[in-house]
Amino acid sequence: MAKKDGTAEVLEAIAAMSDKDRPIAERLHEIITTAAPDLAPRLWYKQPAYAEPGTKGKVVCFFRGGDVDGERYLSFGFSETARLDDGGMWPTSYAVTAIGDAEADRIAALVKQAVA
Numbered sequence: 691m692a693k694k695d696g697t698a699e700v701l702e703a704i705a706a707m708s709d710k711d712r713p714i715a716e717r718l719h720e721i722i723t724t725a726a727p728d729l730a731p732r733l734w735y736k737q738p739a740y741a742e743p744g745t746k747g748k749v750v751c752f753f754r755g756g757d758v759d760g761e762r763y764l765s766f767g768f769s770e771t772a773r774l775d776d777g778g779m780w781p782t783s784y785a786v787t788a789i790g791d792a793e794a795d796r797i798a799a800l801v802k803q804a805v806a
Contacts, residue, residue: 695730695731696730696731696732697731699732700719700732700733703733703738704719704738707755707757708755708756708757710756710757711764714786714787714788714789715738715753715755717794718738718753718789721797721798722740722751723740725801725802726740726750726801726802726804726805728743729741729743729750729801732749734749735754737752737753737754737755737758739751740752742805748769749769750768750771750772750801750804751766751767751768751772751801752769763785764786764787765783765785765786766784766797767782767784768782768783768800768804772804772805773803773804773805774803774804
């Protein structure tokens with residue numbers, strides 16, 4: 691059986707987000723899929739996520755709209771699969787309220803490092 695492409699489901703989940711989170715989610719999707727085109731979009735706990743191929747769908751990064759948890763911000767995070775280890779402590783989740791050029795560059799660099 692061929693593996694299902696989850697892009698349509700991810701785009702539907704993004705489209706269903708609040709007016710506050712949707713533009714950020716759309717930009718995150720664009721940054722992630724450009725920085726790591728081999729990652730496979732899929733839903734994870736009904737939210738957009740991106741998995742490494744060949745790892746039985748292990749998620750590398752994901753994001754959740756703020757409305758899901760009653761938060762004032764969208765959260766963008768990484769799973770234990772991400773290769774972001776930096777000494778004895780490193781961030782695995784970020785609050786995102788806007789994405790300018792600096793944030794876009796930082797997110798792209800983190801995603802690239804996570805799959806390196």
